[in-house]
Amino acid sequence: MKKLxxxxxxxxxxxxxxxxxxxxxxxxxxxxxxxxxxxxxxxxRGAKSFMxxxxxxxxIELIRYNRIAKxxxxxxxxxxxxxMFNADKVGSKVFSxxxxxDAKLWFGTTPPDLSLTARAKGTDWIYSYLKGFYTDESRPYxxxxxxLKNASMPDALWQLKQDKSEKEFEQDVRDITxxxxxxxxxVKLIRYDIGIKVIGxxxxxxxxxxLLKKEYWKDVKYGKWRAKx
Ligand code: HEC
Numbered sequence: 146m147k148k149l150x151x152x153x154x155x156x157x158x159x160x161x162x163x164x165x166x167x168x169x170x171x172x173x174x175x176x177x178x179x180x181x182x183x184x185x186x187x188x189x190r191g192a193k194s195f196m197x198x199x200x201x202x203x204x205i206e207l208i209r210y211n212r213i214a215k216x217x218x219x220x221x222x223x224x225x226x227x228x229m230f231n232a233d234k235v236g237s238k239v240f241s242x243x244x245x246x247d248a249k250l251w252f253g254t255t256p257p258d259l260s261l262t263a264r265a266k267g268t269d270w271i272y273s274y275l276k277g278f279y280t281d282e283s284r285p286y287x288x289x290x291x292x293l294k295n296a297s298m299p300d301a302l303w304q305l306k307q308d309k310s311e312k313e314f315e316q317d318v319r320d321i322t323x324x325x326x327x328x329x330x331x332v333k334l335i336r337y338d339i340g341i342k343v344i345g346x347x348x349x350x351x352x353x354x355x356l357l358k359k360e361y362w363k364d365v366k367y368g369k370w371r372a373k374x
Contacts, residue, residue: 173292178272180323182333188217191324194317196228198301199259202248204241205328207260211235216331252297263322263329272322275302276315 181187192213195205210232214224221235229235231242241248241256248255263271274292278300281289286299300306306314327333 173273175267175269175273175292176276178268178319178322180268180272180319180326182323182327183337184323185218187320187323188327189219190317191320191322191327192217192219193228194321195324196230198305199321200231200239200241202241202243202252202256202298202301204258205239205260205325206258207238208328208331209236209238212331213239213328216327216334254297256298259325259328261329263326268322268326271325272318275318275321278303 210224210229211221213219213228214221214235219228225235229237231240232238243256245255270292274290274296277291277293278288279291280287283289284295285297288300288303290296290298302314302318305317309317
């Protein structure tokens with residue numbers, strides 16, 4: 146039995162290790178994104194930054210503006226006025242503004258849709274990637290990336306990096322990453338909420354059952370109750 150358990154455990158560990166290696170794509174060191182999907186202010190800031198700095202090239206087609214507005218407590222009027230650059234209707238999906246053919250011509254590849262990137266690559270990957278640009282004159286846009294070698298994406302956040310303190314910049318990147326995590330599984334917010342309620346319910350049920358058990362066994366304990374023979 147013990148042997149079986151040991152073999153199973155080591156097989157599982159091996160799987161986890163290889164899964165992590167796959168997620169990272171290589172052996173680059175990833176920083177911890179430290180995001181918090183329940184932090185609504187962070188998600189709101191992230192949505193704003195995403196629309197401003199990323200939606201020019203990247204779509205997040207699996208979500209619609211009004212869903213974001215509802216989940217993140219942004220009024221639809223506010224959404225339409227401040228966050229919708231590529232659409233007229235709040236019911237529209239979040240497309241990018243760049244035509245795919247032009248993008249291919251300019252970057253050599255079409256900027257991928259980012260709806261599921263947080264699930265495919267993880268938040269640490271996105272966070273480290275966005276922070277991982279460095280000057281490299283041999284590349285078409287003068288930058289290269291530590292996480293995705295020879296990435297064909299320009300450093301979309303270079304202006305922020307220049308204008309802000311390192312801490313503020315890290316927070317911006319964290320907010321965008323948090324937003325992409327939310328986009329990759331919007332129901333996560335509801336799932337967490339239900340999870341907490343279910344645990345609360347089970348806790349109360351536990352107390353009630355315990356009291357009931359005590360009540361039932363009281364008589365047995367004090368010898369008042371005898372089984373009929
Ligand atoms: C000027 C166009 C452009 C802008 C603006 C831009 N990107 Fe990109 N992005 C690209 C291109 C092109 C790629 C493909 C890179 C490659 O595969 O070499 C890419 C790749 C990515 C990837 C990797 C996806 C994957 O699965 O490999 C992520 C994540 C990403 N971008 C996030 C962002 C975020 C977040 C922003 C906003 C802060 C942003 N990008 C702004 C063009 C852009």
